[in-house]
Amino acid sequence: MRPSRHATLLEVAREANASKTSVSRYFGGERERLSPSLQRRIAQAARRLDYRPNQMARGLKGGRSRLIGMLVADIRNPYSVAVMHGVEQACRERGYSLLVGNTGNDPAQERTHLALLASYRVEGLVINAAGSPGRELQSLADQGLPLVLLDRWLEEVEADVVGLDNALAVDMAIDHLRRQGYRSLLFLSEPPGQASPRQQRWQRFEQRLAGEPNLHGERRDLSPGEPDAAREILQDFLAWAERPAVLCANGNVTLAATRALQALGARLGEVGLLGIDELDWCELVPPGITTLAQPTEAIGRAAVQQLLARLDDGTPPQPPRRTLYPARLNARGSTRLAAFAKNHDNDCDKEQR
């Protein structure tokens, strides 16, 4: 049997002894306009032939594909998946389907996928971009395709942005660590590259530490090529740091840092550890790893909402809009320095809940 032999609108019409138009109306949500008997005939015929409207043909005629496209930088990243979950839900609720492309952080694949999604005439695009196919994106935006950038954003593209309030998150992290009594902060990140959230987090960190004479801070990057880099960096850091704590810029870094600290035999808490991004295992590794959780699902839903708002909007294009969400602090054992209080005189501020 070849790919599929589907019944068509016309066949249903014939079977029901009705016209194409009536059948179209029946399935197009205008049943009320048909007489009960006609409705019954069509319903029966459609059931007999196992008819399903062809969304492709629909899209062709009406220009509405009912498709939302999503570009994901790394589908194996729990953050991306969590957001995708929100996107998918919101889409379904509003009657859209989701066409996803995983780009594996490869700009070339990003372009390919972008072209592909465009060719399916998606009505909106949610993008978690790796490289910056800025030109391609802008060209799509110019054609009137609503765009939402997730988390990372590109200055050169005119699009809405939805993501985490990175400055606030870093503030929360620093405040928490300071209150817990840590004094030396290591900001551990992957190379910022083009990825704006990493840059923002680092910038805020730098900025905040300039205003905190009691805190010492530095930043180190984890290049993906060198698996042992984390251990060496942390070894250096622990060698001189007093009341040290590590602030991990994302989930990957938290994983690497946790491994490295374990390899070094460090005790979590005595060495502070706080990660941005919440992960399943964070409360599992004793004594629990403190995290700043992103409201991933809300972010995903907000992205779709933005998209559809633009679609429905008849007014001239609004200026790009930024929707930023606050992180939520999950305080756990890895930042409970007090548990190790020994020779430190008691100069930690109180943790306020």
Next chain:
Amino acid sequence: MRPSRHATLLEVAREANASKTSVSRYFGGERERLSPSLQRRIAQAARRLDYRPNQMARGLKGGRSRLIGMLVADIRNPYSVAVMHGVEQACRERGYSLLVGNTGNDPAQERTHLALLASYRVEGLVINAAGSPGRELQSLADQGLPLVLLDRWLEEVEADVVGLDNALAVDMAIDHLRRQGYRSLLFLSEPPGQASPRQQRWQRFEQRLAGEPNLHGERRDLSPGEPDAAREILQDFLAWAERPAVLCANGNVTLAATRALQALGARLGEVGLLGIDELDWCELVPPGITTLAQPTEAIGRAAVQQLLARLDDGTPPQPPRRTLYPARLNARGSTRLAAFAKNHDNDCDKEQR
């Protein structure tokens, strides 16, 4: 600007002073048949108008949507995501795009999504089903739509199956635990319900233990409703069991069991712990959790390959085919009873590598 104003084939043809046919050929992969000058003219015109072929119209004409549909039971399950990654890669490599639906283990949503995917005329369907929309699936299969069932399978549906060799996996688990010196085995699972892999794993477990007089085994189910169930079950188990080990039927269970064991203050290794499904954190929780990893990416790729094989196949329908992959054992500290050898006389067999 309304949704999009796209250039059409016809406009390009006019702009290039050529015919529709030539432009169609240019983009349909028959450039060689056009004279160099014509090619140039078309290329330029297309670029000027930022033309992109409309995949919808293409699909309409040729009956080839170039779309593969995938139904995922739970998109936040790392196993599902890992397989999806393989599926997506394989699709892209063969020029297909992936339309995904997350069903959240809800049969109703499953049906909805199925209808949706069908309406986009996907050329094949990869299904990780929760409930069993058997009738709907069979009806799609009858229409000639190639189906691949992932992991869980439905007896009543005539479709290919790709997944883990569950019997072999359980064998590997039991052999490993026995060799390490464990004698009391607890098979911890979510309620099997319709999900065939859980049933298979449990059946094999039962079967194997019947033939092992030295081993004692039992099974308990973790109902999702009661978060503390795991702790109680394990407490009971540890109260009587000698050289106890827990075999977790999937990643979720491993997570719950690990939490519960920690809450009970049990030491991993002294109490054996082996999970089916590999997860990021498994090597992180000291002393490392032993797992049986599924070759998720291979499974995803195999699913697509099956699908496309059926598509290309002109011969009459072959009987459904099962492709089963072996698991890979990651032996870690959580099953190293030897580390706790004290009063046990040394009757553990040697672990063979």
Next chain:
DNA sequence: TTGTACGCGTTATCAA
């Protein structure tokens, strides 16, 4: 090598 004409399955417009 290039162009003409028709049909894919659907919706929109208009007329009955």
Next chain:
DNA sequence: TTGATAACGCGTACAA
């Protein structure tokens, strides 16, 4: 309330 007909954007015989 119903039906006929013309698009939608593209592929493909077939003819030139």
